[in-house]
Amino acid sequence: xxxxxxxxxxxxxxxxxxxxxxxxxxxxxxxxxxxxxxxxxxxxxxxxxxxxxxxxxxxxxxxxxxxxxxxxxxxxxxxxxxxxx
Numbered sequence: 001x002x003x004x005x006x007x008x009x010x011x012x013x014x015x016x017x018x019x020x021x022x023x024x025x026x027x028x029x030x031x032x033x034x035x036x037x038x039x040x041x042x043x044x045x046x047x048x049x050x051x052x053x054x055x056x057x058x059x060x061x062x063x064x065x066x067x068x069x070x071x072x073x074x075x076x077x078x079x080x081x082x083x084x085x
Contacts, residue, residue: 004056005056005059005060008053008056008057008060009060011038011042012057012060012072012073012076014034014038015035015038015072015076015080016069016072018031018032018034018035019031019035019072035080038080039079039080039081042080042082043080043081043082047083050082050083051082051083051084051085053077053082054077054082054083054084054085057073057074057076057077058073058074058077060073061073061074
């Protein structure tokens with residue numbers, strides 16, 4: 001895939017939706033289970049691909065002008081347990 005940033009932004013959006021939804025929107029148990037399932041799938045990637053994803057998430061965070069979004073995206077790799085270099 002030549003440009004995977006839109007796909008990675010979609011992953012961030014999914015995590016952000018589940019993380020920030022109130023109980024009247026998404027059951028907290030469902031939100032946690034959804035984030036855990038997404039993270040589990042991402043952790044099946046090779047370590048080098050996880051490092052690449054971490055780098056791209058940092059790029060997305062650095063390009064954001066929204067501080068709350070930037071902070072969330074910076075924290076996401078560690079939150080889901082991606083490999084670090």
